[in-house]
Amino acid sequence: xxxxxxxxxxxxxxxxxxxxxxxxxxxxxxxxxxxxxxxxxxxxxxxxxxxxxxxxxxxxxxxxxxxxxxxxxxxxxxxxxxxxxxxxxxxxxxxxxxxxxxxxxxxxxxxxxxxxxxxxxxxxxxxxxxxxxxxxxxxxxxxxxxxxxxxxxxxxxxxxxxxxxxxxxxxxxxxxxxxxxxxxxxxxxxxxxxxxxxxxxxxxxxxxxxxxxxxxxxxxxxxxxxxxxxxxxxxxxxxxxxxxx
Amino acid sequence: xxxxxxxxxxxxxxxxxxxxxxxxxxxxxxxxxxxxxxxxxxxxxxxxxxxxxxxxxxxxxxxxxxxxxxxxxxxxxxxxxxxxxxxxxxxxxxxxxxxxxxxxxxxxxxxxxxxxxxxxxxxxxxxxxxxxxxxxxxxxxxxxxxxxxxxxxxxxxxxxxxxxxxxxxxxxxxxxxxxxxxxxxxxxxxxxxxxxxxxxxxxxxxxxxxxxxxxxxxxxxxxxxxxxxxx
Ligand SMILES: Nc1ncnc2c1ncn2[C@@H]1O[C@H](COP(=O)(O)OP(=O)(O)O)[C@@H](O)[C@H]1O
Ligand SMILES: [Mg+2]
Numbered sequence: 001x002x003x004x005x006x007x008x009x010x011x012x013x014x015x016x017x018x019x020x021x022x023x024x025x026x027x028x029x030x031x032x033x034x035x036x037x038x039x040x041x042x043x044x045x046x047x048x049x050x051x052x053x054x055x056x057x058x059x060x061x062x063x064x065x066x067x068x069x070x071x072x073x074x075x076x077x078x079x080x081x082x083x084x085x086x087x088x089x090x091x092x093x094x095x096x097x098x099x100x101x102x103x104x105x106x107x108x109x110x111x112x113x114x115x116x117x118x119x120x121x122x123x124x125x126x127x128x129x130x131x132x133x134x135x136x137x138x139x140x141x142x143x144x145x146x147x148x149x150x151x152x153x154x155x156x157x158x159x160x161x162x163x164x165x166x167x168x169x170x171x172x173x174x175x176x177x178x179x180x181x182x183x184x185x186x187x188x189x190x191x192x193x194x195x196x197x198x199x200x201x202x203x204x205x206x207x208x209x210x211x212x213x214x215x216x217x218x219x220x221x222x223x224x225x226x227x228x229x230x231x232x233x234x235x236x237x238x239x240x241x242x243x244x245x
Numbered sequence: 246x247x248x249x250x251x252x253x254x255x256x257x258x259x260x261x262x263x264x265x266x267x268x269x270x271x272x273x274x275x276x277x278x279x280x281x282x283x284x285x286x287x288x289x290x291x292x293x294x295x296x297x298x299x300x301x302x303x304x305x306x307x308x309x310x311x312x313x314x315x316x317x318x319x320x321x322x323x324x325x326x327x328x329x330x331x332x333x334x335x336x337x338x339x340x341x342x343x344x345x346x347x348x349x350x351x352x353x354x355x356x357x358x359x360x361x362x363x364x365x366x367x368x369x370x371x372x373x374x375x376x377x378x379x380x381x382x383x384x385x386x387x388x389x390x391x392x393x394x395x396x397x398x399x400x401x402x403x404x405x406x407x408x409x410x411x412x413x414x415x416x417x418x419x420x421x422x423x424x425x426x427x428x429x430x431x432x433x434x435x436x437x438x439x440x441x442x443x444x445x446x447x448x449x450x451x452x453x454x455x456x457x458x459x460x461x462x463x464x465x466x467x468x469x470x471x472x473x474x475x476x
Binding site: 059062064082085086088091092094095096104105108109136138139152 | 371372374375377378379380381385389392393474475
């Protein structure tokens with residue numbers, strides 16, 4: 001079988017560089033002094049207790065919020081390149097059919113009707129959504145909606161995909177399906193940056209780990225090293241299950 | 246002599262031309278007014294929901310208050326505008342169906358604007374980050390939000406249609422209740438009742454009730470089926 005390769009990008013938007021990034025609301029510093037480089041081709045899992053700032057970090061990278069200090073810069077110097085997509089922690093599917101949900105961002109991106117129809121059809125097939133194509137997206141199960149959210153992001157042909165807790169509210173079999181898809185995306189050459197609070201999931205998926213604690217990035221490196229020999233007491237507590245908040 | 250109910254049923258059953266003409270004009274006026282109200286009110290309401298500018302709050306409150314504008318006051322305002330000595334007197338629109346359309350559109354517009362603003366505002370809170378992530382800015386979000394709020398919007402617009410078609414004060418003042426020209430169901434009922442000719446009044450009353458009933462049935466059915474179909 002011929003593998004459907006992602007169209008080779010004209011120019012890589014990666015690496016993504018965060019330099020001394022801070023994010024404050026009022027006087028509260030929610031993220032502080034974050035230096036992070038996202039390299040092409042890796043699966044990076046951002047870990048940390050609840051409220052550590054994982055979602056904020058991904059939204060900053062994706063360009064949904066702007067840092068209040070420091071800089072977020074892409075290789076192309078584009079402030080917000082198109083070749084990146086995100087699945088939000090609580091993705092919103094539009095009150096339309098599954099097909100229309102997939103078509104929507106492609107229409108925004110300016111693809112012509114015929115090209116869109118072909119891309120949507122391919123995406124439906126790729127994600128096992130053909131039987132659901134005409135169903136109202138809001139009536140899908142949680143697992144199906146999450147699959148649609150992933151499909152919608154994938155259809156944009158991103159070089160990097162940000163996934164915020166992609167399987168947080170799902171049962172084990174749906175979680176398994178999502179993890180399989182993430183593995184396939186990665187094999188297709190899409191860079192993955194995801195958050196997870198699930199240690200087992202992180203072990204299964206991560207090549208690199210970034211560990212956030214109270215808005216600071218206190219560990220960053222290969223996953224094996226993080227799990228076998230965490231450098232900070234916070235990470236040790238977290239891995240031992242003692243640090244949840 | 247037959248009672249007014251029998252006469253009314255007779256008129257309805259025979260499709261009396263005086264009756265059908267009045268119904269047709271009423272529906273035409275209200276439908277046109279609702280269409281104009283939607284054409285202006287939907288984008289304006291959505292814009293009000295998404296825009297950020299000073300005194301936005303005051304404008305929101307003003308449109309909410311205007312929903313309760315007494316129809317006679319709206320009629321009076323349009324009368325002053327269109328009367329011979331008014332600023333638009335040269336158009337000679339007073340006592341025409343157009344004048345009635347204008348008056349009703351003024352009554353419906355605040356309803357559509359306020360309804361749209363509240364529906365779109367709620368959706369925007371939910372959709373904002375997602376739409377931005379998918380590449381839609383504020384302006385491009387407007388049609389998206391209107392479409393995704395379509396069920397609530399249509400339900401509200403049907404209610405606005407009901408209010409306009411049941412209204413008598415404004416159309417009486419600016420239309421003048423001229424037979425065969427500006428006589429609507431509500432103005433005819435007023436006149437025929439005061440003349441003691443109750444048959445036609447009751448016939449029109451029945452039709453008006455049926456219209457209100459079917460509008461409400463349509464709104465209810467739409468909401469029900471949308472819940473099943475759209476989630
Ligand atoms: N707009 C905001 N205003 C105030 N506090 C916020 C805002 N957004 C997030 N926070 C706070 O920032 C912290 C980090 O949030 P988040 O990134 O969602 O955490 P998590 O690591 O669980 O994803 C939380 O304590 C949250 O309450
Ligand atoms: Mg989060």
